[in-house]
Amino acid sequence: MKLTVLGNNGPYPAAGSACSGYLLQSETANVLIDCGSGVLSNMQKIIRLDELDAVILTHLHNDHMSDMCVLKYAIQLRRIRGLYDKLLRVYAPAEPAEEYSRLDVQDAFELEAIGDDKQLAIGDMKFSFRLMKHPIPDYAVSAECAGKRLVYSGDTAWADDLISFAKGADLLLLDAGFLEKDWSESAPHMTAAQCGTAAAMAGAKKLLLTHFWPDYDLKDLVEEAARKFPNVGAALIMKEYEV
Ligand SMILES: [Zn+2]
Ligand SMILES: [Zn+2]
Numbered sequence: 001m002k003l004t005v006l007g008n009n010g011p012y013p014a015a016g017s018a019c020s021g022y023l024l025q026s027e028t029a030n031v032l033i034d035c036g037s038g039v040l041s042n043m044q045k046i047i048r049l050d051e052l053d054a055v056i057l058t059h060l061h062n063d064h065m066s067d068m069c070v071l072k073y074a075i076q077l078r079r080i081r082g083l084y085d086k087l088l089r090v091y092a093p094a095e096p097a098e099e100y101s102r103l104d105v106q107d108a109f110e111l112e113a114i115g116d117d118k119q120l121a122i123g124d125m126k127f128s129f130r131l132m133k134h135p136i137p138d139y140a141v142s143a144e145c146a147g148k149r150l151v152y153s154g155d156t157a158w159a160d161d162l163i164s165f166a167k168g169a170d171l172l173l174l175d176a177g178f179l180e181k182d183w184s185e186s187a188p189h190m191t192a193a194q195c196g197t198a199a200a201m202a203g204a205k206k207l208l209l210t211h212f213w214p215d216y217d218l219k220d221l222v223e224e225a226a227r228k229f230p231n232v233g234a235a236l237i238m239k240e241y242e243v
Contacts, residue, residue: 001025001125001145001242002172005210005235006042010155010177010189011063013038014214019063022152022173024243026145029053029123031139033152040067042238049074050084054122056114057092057139058154060099065092068103075108078167091120093129093137112212114139130165132156134188140165143243151204151243155211157187158194166202171243173235174198176209176221192221196228210235 002025004226010071013020018079019036030047032055033038036196040078043052057065068090080082087110094100094113103111120127129139138154140162152181153162155177166172177189190198192209199207207229209221218234225232 001143001150003241004046005237005239005241006032006039007008007034007036007238008209008210008212009063009214010036010175011061012214015214016116017214018042019066020058020211021067021236023047024143024150025123026075026123026125031125031126031143033123033125033143034058035067035071036063037066040071045238049078049100050086052088054089054091054119056120056141057090057100057103058141058152059093059127059134059136060096060103060135061155064154065099065103071106072108076152079107084164085091088204089122091118093139130161132162133159142166142169145243148243151202153190155189158190158198158203161199162198166198166204168200168241169204171206171208172202172204173208173210175211176225177211177213179216179220179224182213190222193228196225196232199225199232204214204229205231206230208235208241209233 004023006021018038019038020034022033090109126144132138143150151166152173174195176192
């Protein structure tokens with residue numbers, strides 16, 4: 001699989017940047033995981049809208065779903081013009097209900113809820129999910145193809161379930177919303193150091209940090225994580241990573 005980072009900021013984009021969005025491509029499918037602001041624009045530098053097979057949303061915070069509100073327009077209007085002849089499959093947690101209902105757009109999306117027991121096959125990729133710890137339900141996503149596995153946390157505070165879910169991942173993409181100096185017990189995101197610890201405990205092969213607070217210097221985050229897990233980098237916008 002090939003992972004391209006389309007957005008790496010949270011909870012709002014830095015100048016010229018974009019919020020959470022990751023394009024995962026295999027031989028047979030293109031899947032977008034999270035769709036924050038700026039992601040739809042960046043995605044079209046790589047694939048056309050009609051080449052996108054499905055969207056998976058880890059959770060329904062706006063920095064992970066706001067571009068769904070314009071993706072809906074794109075599909076509705078392209079359908080009317082005869083330029084798009086299907087509905088886009090969208091998978092997301094069913095809570096909060098009010099946000100989920102905004103995705104229930106019958107002339108654009110084919111919406112389905114995800115949960116711990118959900119398994120999906122999209123092309124040759126197999127997806128599974130695990131509930132994490134965040135103010136609203138967030139599901140970590142595992143994507144498997146050709147014997148390789150990517151695990152992405154979405155947004156989460158430290159969660160023991162992340163370790164078991166991520167066991168042996170070839171690439172682990174984790175929410176490093178905080179440097180240790182700014183973190184408190186009630187923080188809804190991990191520190192870069194916690195990401196490093198999680199990667200080490202899970203026995204992951206490589207760690208990518210993401211969900212960057214716009215004021216942070218990425219070097220500081222990578223250095224903090226590298227004290228716990230050396231094979232770590234920052235997820236960089238429009239950069240491709242082989243899984
Ligand atoms: Zn977020
Ligand atoms: Zn969030």
